[in-house]
Every structure is written in structure tokens, then in C-alpha cells.
Amino acid sequence: xxxxxxxxxxxxxxxxxxxxxxxxxxxxxxxxxxxxxxxxxxxxxxxxxxxxxxxxxxxxxxxxxxxxxxxxxxxxxxxxxxxxxxxxxxxxxxxxxxxxxxxxxxxxxxxxxxxxxxxxxxxxxxxxxxxxxxxxxxxxxxxxxxxxxxx
Numbered sequence: 001x002x003x004x005x006x007x008x009x010x011x012x013x014x015x016x017x018x019x020x021x022x023x024x025x026x027x028x029x030x031x032x033x034x035x036x037x038x039x040x041x042x043x044x045x046x047x048x049x050x051x052x053x054x055x056x057x058x059x060x061x062x063x064x065x066x067x068x069x070x071x072x073x074x075x076x077x078x079x080x081x082x083x084x085x086x087x088x089x090x091x092x093x094x095x096x097x098x099x100x101x102x103x104x105x106x107x108x109x110x111x112x113x114x115x116x117x118x119x120x121x122x123x124x125x126x127x128x129x130x131x132x133x134x135x136x137x138x139x140x141x142x143x144x145x146x147x148x149x150x151x
Contacts, residue, residue, distance in 0.1 A: 003059035004030040008040040008075065009093075010067050014116065018062065018093070021127030029059055037070025041078055044085055057088045062130065063110075065094035065101055073104055080109040091130055 009015040042048040065072040
């Protein structure tokens with residue numbers, strides 16, 4: 001069974017565009033959508049409404065920077081401070097080009113920082129490329145398997 005892609009996005013327009021782009025890339029991975037940082041941490045730590053989700057980490061996390069409840073940088077920090085979550089590739093997918101946001105993201109251990117293109121076709125291409133790279137081409141760290149055995 002393929003690992004899911006975790007998409008953390010609160011903007012309905014960006015969410016719809018990202019889902020369209022991922023579907024155009026024809027990835028077989030399920031896309032799990034959460035709409036704020038607190039929900040993302042609940043999903044990753046299998047608590048609250050996600051307590052019964054299958055064991056295992058997502059193939060990649062596409063994380064927005066500006067989120068309600070817990071912002072993207074706080075989510076990233078929590079991921080990198082949790083031993084079981086640390087190996088998950090995290091891509092900051094944001095509209096912020098602010099140098100400080102880029103610097104802080106990399107300081108906290110983000111794997112890639114992608115500014116959302118304004119042009120629809122560029123956006124679709126960028127997301128499709130991201131999905132294929134992180135979910136298919138990227139070789140995960142030893143001990144972290146790309147596939148999760150079904151329960």
C-alpha cells in the first residue's frame with residue numbers, strides 16, 4: 001500500500017488547485033487534507049479524530065506556512081523534534097517570498113521551500129513535479145519504508 005501525501009492547506013482556492021494538480025500527476029497515493037496546523041499534528045501523532053488512522057507516516061507533507069491555530073513553522077518544528085516523524089520529507093508550499101520565512105523554514109529542517117506560482121499552469125506543473133519527486137522518486141531514509149503494510 002502506498003503511503004499517503006499529507007496536504008496542510010487552509011485556503012479553499014489553493015487547496016482545490018493543489019488537488020487538481022496532484023490528480024493531473026496521476027499519483028496513486030491517497031491525498032489526506034487537513035486545514036490547520038493543529039489538525040496536522042493530530043493526524044501525524046494519531047490522536048483526536050485521527051486516533052484510528054492506519055499506522056505509518058505520510059510519504060511527504062505539503063505544508064502551508066500561514067495556517068490557523070498552529071502555523072506551518074510550529075508544525076515543522078514539532079515534526080523535527082519528534083523522533084518518529086523526523087524522517088518525513090516536508091515541503092513548505094506557500095505564497096510567502098519573505099526571506100525571513102525561507103531562512104526560518106530551512107533552519108527548522110524543511111526539505112524544500114516552494115513559492116506557489118500565480119499562473120495556474122505553472123502551479124499545476126510545480127505541484128505535479130513535487131508530488132512525483134517526493135512520493136515516487138525520492139529514496140526515503142533507511143528503516144523508513146515507502147510502502148506501509150495494510151492492517
